Amino acid sequence: MDIWLEDIKKTLVSLGGVAEYPQIYKTIYEYRDGEVPKTWKQIIQRTIQTNSSDSNAFSGKEDIFYSVKGIGNGVWGLREYKDRVLLGSDISNEIPTNVRKHITVYRILRDTELARSLKQLHKNKCQICGNVLNISEDRVYSEAHHIKPLGSPHFGPDIGENIIILCPNHHVLLDYGAIELDMNHIFNIKIHKISEEFINYHNNYIYKNFE
Template identity: 50%
Template sequence: MLSDQGRRLLELLVSVLPQIRVANPKTYISYGTAHTQLGLELMAETYGRSLQRQGLDELARWTKINGFPAITGLIVNMERKSDFYMQPGSGYFDLYERAIDDFRWWEHEIVKSLSFNWAPYLIGLTLVESPRAVDLDIPERVEATVYRILRDSKLSQQIKAIHNNECQICGHTIIMPNGTRYSEAHHIQPLGMPHNGPDVIDNMVCVCPNHHVELDYGVIRLSIDMLRGACGHYISEKYIDYHNNFYGL
């Protein structure tokens, strides 16, 4: 059974699930925010290590022993100078004997956390107020992959055809077993709240899956010069400026 500290931390993490967008760790919760929300005393030199001593390690072991989703991966380091910027600390991956760059496994655990029924383990507790989401972004990556397939709009098909399914950043394309080419369409200024980017071709680029993820995460800066052009596809600078400004690039 979880101690009160472990259950309160679980409660906090469950309360932030509605704001989570798996492909955007900015919608997750930082070690410092979790520490503050729980009203904990600083018991180590960093919030992360202090949190480990006050419920985090216990909760992580409890989820593993019971075969539950690794929900503690919602807590990430948001200090830019950290080696683990925008991801959990190494202990999260070590517990499951995973490489610290196994982001696909990490994403899968968060997706499972979103659909798991945590209610039986929160009985009798008063929910901690969830911190407001500041940087709500695109739909989470696993859902987005399905969404792109189901919503392969005429514009998406058009932009892929214009570029022959070749990434506008690196030129790569994926050759499927049946010989067809695969690429993805990315909205530079994301659709939906809070960005409200338009579904127009000058707000889209044709990219490979790797660069699509990097754009979703805000890993790379965009510029017109770095994008391979093609007749029939004009990209507006204002959407590129939005991407760079939003991610501070």
Template identity: 45%
Template sequence: MTTRIFGDIPGVVEGDEFQDRQHLHDVGIHPPLQAGISGTANEGADSIVLSGGYEDDSDLGDVIVYTGHGGRDPATERQVRHQTLTRGNMALARSQVLGLPVRVSRGHQHPSLLSPTSGYRYGGLYRVEDHWYETGRSGLGIYRFRLVKLTADLFGPATREDSESLGPAARKLVTVQRLVRDTAVARQVKEIHAFACQMCGERLTSPAGAYAEAAHIRPLGAPHHGPDILTNVLCLCPNHHVLFDLGAVSIQDDFSLIGMDGILRRHRRHLVDLVHIQYHRERYTCGQIVPFFQAESR
């Protein structure tokens, strides 16, 4: 069995070009000869190829909004079915959870100024910052993945998922899975709730004071463009912030919780907009909680 490599491939640098998919396979950049996502639901994704096959893709260079696989008619290449969070899509979601780097290559048919005129070009390492479910241009459900470019040497040399090397583990810089923003709005929400989680009620204290996190219901920035206002922010403990961002818990219109028992704790000074709640529920849970850690083998 071939050992999966996460990170750059030794001897290959960003900007290197390759004649075809066979060449990408031979050097280890992207092992599959056809699939656009390399990886498994258990291990995570190590590589993707942008080939221009999905109309909903967006490539801004440092930020890529990538459409997951599945649901296309192989004869017409048109979307004919809803995508599911399985196989390659689950692999990318798993990489988000584990914080694994993903190699990105662009094919000549991909409509980007960074794409080569022929063959494929290696574009470097990215991290999966977010993923969600939405209706694509075809009118069918698709999974979207927001990938953000990693700075040089962030992950160091490529790493193998085995135990070949012994001795102390090498130290390396890693990234968090979400931004913990401390805006005036975030501070106000925390103070209103006395730093108690609106889902579980837990209040974390330390010698330096109480701690909680502000979770934007509709995420900030492209492509979600959520506003940084009180009605779009929740006060959550770190555990429920992560679970909320990953779609493992959400909220019904009556403020009962999905994925856990209870009801969202509210305060008369902090109104929560149902429009944002519905946006999160539709894109991050598809109307139901997705069993994130029930990985599907390939």
């Protein structure tokens, strides 16, 4: 058994399935009561990269980890942990072009790889109210909302700066334009920043048109 590998897996589970290198280092250091070799950080990096098909150092054996924001950003996730996050029954991974039409709520439901990664980065916590919806002991649920909607007539981009992670209640309120967004009242994390451009778009074109 690879003790380092097991410690990294245990660490990522304890951190919600996704973490930056500094978080991983800190947790493993605490697990081992500070008893680590001089090259322990390099050992952790090498162990993750040789067990990830996202890395050029992949051994070709177990594909355990994935790079959340691309190689070089130092954010890694546990592949098996993705299965613990429920997808809504109304979510599809692919929306045909002919379905991208104007609807009252301006809603296109899809759960892209990017959206799933952001959910894990935020530990499925709503960025407005801070709540986490627990479906069962080991399953949680959240929704990714495109602040500037993807479909006609908005044609917003599918990028992290345009996505906010929400509980179902706040997702509906934003979809209908029932509430305004205020950057000062949004829970943010260092590695995911929402753009003011899309906040302003929501407030000017969706919230103000609410009837």
